[in-house]
Amino acid sequence: MNEQVVCKTTDLAPGEMKAADFGRQNVLVCRTLDGEFYAFLNQCTHQGARLEKGMICGATTDKSKPGDYDYCRKGEIIRCPWHGREFDIKNEGRMLAEPNKKLPNYKVRVENEDVIVYK
Template identity: 80%
Template sequence: MKEQVVCKTTDIEPGEMMKSDFGKQNVLVCRTLDGEFYAFRNECTHQGAPLDKGMICGATTEESKPGDYHYCRKGEIIRCPWHGREFDIKNEGRMLANPNKKLPGFKLRIEDDDVIVYK
């Protein structure tokens, strides 16, 4: 099994993300507001934009109407910097607009203060 420390838990505050390397692959490590860590390939499935240049945000609910937005899931959505595609961090990186598509993910575990990605 291949594994590597990609960062320390203290490197990423809740609601933030950072890029790192796992071997030759560029990885996006995300930390949701509840303190959980997730890792995905740092590349949008649409045209390969570097997701670390985007943002972690929330989503609007189905009840939202133009000019009247109901916001939810703050700190759980990755938004692509190029075309605004949104991916659900807590649901395997699935695209909000098309849940059949998802970001390639990595297994991750925490040991002491180390965030370790592995296959």
């Protein structure tokens, strides 16, 4: 099994993300507000932007009206810095606008204070 410690749990507060090397790949390690860790290829599927330059945010609901935004899922969406594409952290990195497209993702486990990414 190919695995590697990419950071410590204390390196990321809930709602934060950071880039880390995993072998020859650069991965984006995310920690959701509930404290869970996730890892994705640190590259947008659209034009390759480094996602760590983007942000973790929420999404608008279908109840939103023009000029009035109803937010949900705070801390569960990665937003690309270049064109605003949004990816669902908790749903395998699936794009919100096109759920059949998703970020390549990696498995993550925590042992003691180590965040370990593996295939």
